[in-house]
Amino acid sequence: MDELTAGLFNPFASEEVAPPNSSHWEAKRRLAEAVRQLNDLLVSTVASDAELAQASAQVEALNRTLADTPRLHGTLAYLKSGEHGHYGEINHELNAVGGQSNPLAPGLNMWLDGNRAYGTVRCGLAYEGPPGFVHGGFVAAIFDQFLGMAQVAGGQPGMTGTLTVRYLRPTPLNTELKLSAQLSRAEDRKTLVSGELRAGGEITATAEGLFVRPSRGMAAMAEMAVGNSGQ
Numbered sequence: 557m558d559e560l561t562a563g564l565f566n567p568f569a570s571e572e573v574a575p576p577n578s579s580h581w582e583a584k585r586r587l588a589e590a591v592r593q594l595n596d597l598l599v600s601t602v603a604s605d606a607e608l609a610q611a612s613a614q615v616e617a618l619n620r621t622l623a624d625t626p627r628l629h630g631t632l633a634y635l636k637s638g639e640h641g642h643y644g645e646i647n648h649e650l651n652a653v654g655g656q657s658n659p660l661a662p663g664l665n666m667w668l669d670g671n672r673a674y675g676t677v678r679c680g681l682a683y684e685g686p687p688g689f690v691h692g693g694f695v696a697a698i699f700d701q702f703l704g705m706a707q708v709a710g711g712q713p714g715m716t717g718t719l720t721v722r723y724l725r726p727t728p729l730n731t732e733l734k735l736s737a738q739l740s741r742a743e744d745r746k747t748l749v750s751g752e753l754r755a756g757g758e759i760t761a762t763a764e765g766l767f768v769r770p771s772r773g774m775a776a777m778a779e780m781a782v783g784n785s786g787q
């Protein structure tokens with residue numbers, strides 16, 4: 557393992573969501589949950605125009621306050637600060653799909669048990685695609701992240717090369733969804749993982765992911781990323 561992937565998988569050692577490793581992440585998880593609720597409320601409220609304008613002004617004021625605080629742009633900046641844990645912990649907080657402190661992430665919980673991986677997730681109204689059901693792009697994103705975690709059992713974690721999702725039936729919103737995956741093959745730099753997503757015991761989608769460990773190593777991806785974080 558290199559610098560980027562070292563320690564990445566500790567948060568997935570058990571079914572319990574790994575607790576925040578500092579008061580900073582604890583506070584940020586609380587804020588992230590509030591923003592998730594805000595997102596849910598935003599898409600569902602039919603408040604008056606005046607109420608919406610007032611809410612906008614309040615959120616805009618909060619944005620100005622946070623914009624004036626010290627900021628770190630991207631996971632690598634957090635890593636370099638040396639104050640926010642190792643990469644695995646930072647990724648566990650900020651990842652776009654699995655991050656506990658990222659309100660974009662739907663609250664995906666994942667854990668490994670030998671060669672098998674398990675997970676749960678619940679997608680609220682903000683994830684609606686077809687009426688009452690989860691947007692297919694988010695189903696794919698959940699699989700990408702989940703299979704990406706499951707591949708570590710192969711010992712050569714890499715980037716998603718190919719992800720194939722088969723949508724068998726619509727995946728319901730506001731329902732506990734269960735994920736499971738297993739390693740199909742791990743050879744050289746390539747790891748093949750397959751998984752399924754269930755709602756109420758029924759499989760709604762299956763997926764297969766081929767992960768490729770970059771020839772230049774995962775740390776080289778970090779070098780390529782310099783300048784991408786919008787500073």
Ligand SMILES: CCCCCCCC(=O)SCCNC(=O)CCNC(=O)[C@H](O)C(C)(C)COP(=O)(O)OP(=O)(O)OC[C@H]1O[C@@H](n2cnc3c(N)ncnc32)[C@H](O)[C@@H]1OP(=O)(O)O
Nearest residue numbers: 561700701704713714715716717718766768769770771772
């Ligand atoms: C531990 C971290 C967890 C990460 C979870 C990941 C979640 C993500 O969303 S990752 C983001 C999405 N993915 C990406 O952005 C990846 C972008 N692509 C790349 O960076 C590169 O193309 C990468 C790393 C996939 C392969 O590059 P490189 O190492 O140069 O591959 P290369 O040496 O040419 O090929 C190695 C082998 O893999 C195969 N391969 C390469 N790319 C792919 C691909 N996209 N699909 C299938 N097979 C591929 C090649 O055919 C070759 O096979 P063989 O050895 O049998 O000839």
